[in-house]
Amino acid sequence: GNSVTQMEGPVTLSEEAFLTINCTYTATGYPSLFWYVQYPGEGLQLLLKATKADDKGSNKGFEATYRKETTSFHLEKGSVQVSDSAVYFCALSDLAGNQFYFGTGTSLTVIP
C-alpha cells in the first residue's frame, strides 16, 4: 500500500540555520510527491511538488528531490527564518491522482 513516514518533531532551529526534514515513502507504481505547510489555525498550503524520479521541487528557498532509489523526498532550506515556523507535511498521490496520503507532520520552530 501507499504510505509516508516523516521524521518526528518538534524541530527547533535558530534563525539562518540549515533545515532538513526527512520523508520516506512506500508506494506502488510511480507516485507524485508533495510538501505542504500548515500555519497555526489554518489549512494546508502547497509548498512544492515533484512528479517523477530525480525531479527537484523548489519554492521560497525550500527544495526537495524525488529519489526513487532511496524512496525519499527530504525537505531542505539553507537558511530558515522565524516566519518559516509551521508544521510541514510530506504527501504522495497515487498514479491516478485519486488519493493523497499524508505523513504525520513535523513541527518547526525557528527562534531569533
Next chain:
Amino acid sequence: DTGVSQDPRHKITKRGQNVTFRCDPISEHNRLYWYRQTLGQGPEFLTYFQNEAQLEKSRLLSDRFSAERPKGSFSTLEIQRTEQGDSAMYLCASSVYPGTGFGNTIYFGEGSWLTVV
C-alpha cells in the same frame, strides 16, 4: 482565483446534535475532497467527488457521516448524532482532474474546526 472556502470556520456543538459543513471549491475544479485532521496528525482521507459523483469513501466515514455535492459545485459534509471523538478539523480540498499531466495537485481550504462537548 479565489481559494477553497469553508464555512463555518469553528463550530461547538453538544454531543448528539447534527452539524453540517459547507465547502466551495476553486471555480472550475471538478474534484472535491474531504479530509479530517486531529491534533498532531496529518489529514486523513474521508471521501472525494468528481463533479457530482461520490467516487470513493473511506472506512473512516461511518454511517453518521454523509457528504453531498448535488450540482457538482459546492459540497456539504453532515455529521449526525455527533460524538466527542468527532472533534477534529474537517478540511476540504479541490483539484482539476486529470489536469495538465502528472502531479494532480489538491488545494486546501482553511478548515472547519469542530468541538463536540
